[in-house]
Amino acid sequence: MLHLRTTSAICCCVILALFSAPAAAQRADGAPFEANTVEELARGLAKEAFVPPQENFPEPWASIGYDQFRDMRFRRERAIWHGERRNFELHLLPTGWLYKYPVAINIVEDGIARPLQPDNALYDFGALVGQPKADTPPIGFSGLRINSPQPP
Secondary structure, three states, X not given: OOOHHHHHHHHHHHHHHHHOOEHHHOOXXXXXXXXXXXXXXXXXXXXXXXXXXOOOOOOOHHHOOHHHHHHOEEOHHHOEOOOOOOOOEEEEEEOEOOEOOOEOOEEXXXXXXXXXXXXXXXXXXXXXXXXXXXXXXXXXXXXXXXXOOOOO
8 A cells, every 4th residue: 555655656646747837947947836736726717718738849859659669669768757666667658649739847846846857868669669769859848757666
């Protein structure tokens, strides 16, 4: 059974990822985060009209098909909190194929929410996609997966 602290951390990560602003609107230096931050964000969003996100990701990622998308793998050793002896770790999911709307994912540490920066080094792109060139823009995040680490 997960401890209350672990469950709270998971909930905060998921809620913050879901309610965060579009990826392009995030501040790189971080923002204060308190217990009521998610509630305030939700209240503010509820008062505004829904504006659908724009498809906002560059080539070559915009033209990836099903087989290519399935060939991309998150590098487990790059997981958030990997090797820190927690009951879980976060795997960041890439944009592409059906997942065309990048989202910002923030990690809260010491009361500050800091956005994670997309990085092509987080993924093994497989033979169907091939390793991106140095000047290829980073693939954005479409979400996250919470995994329980497998014992060695």
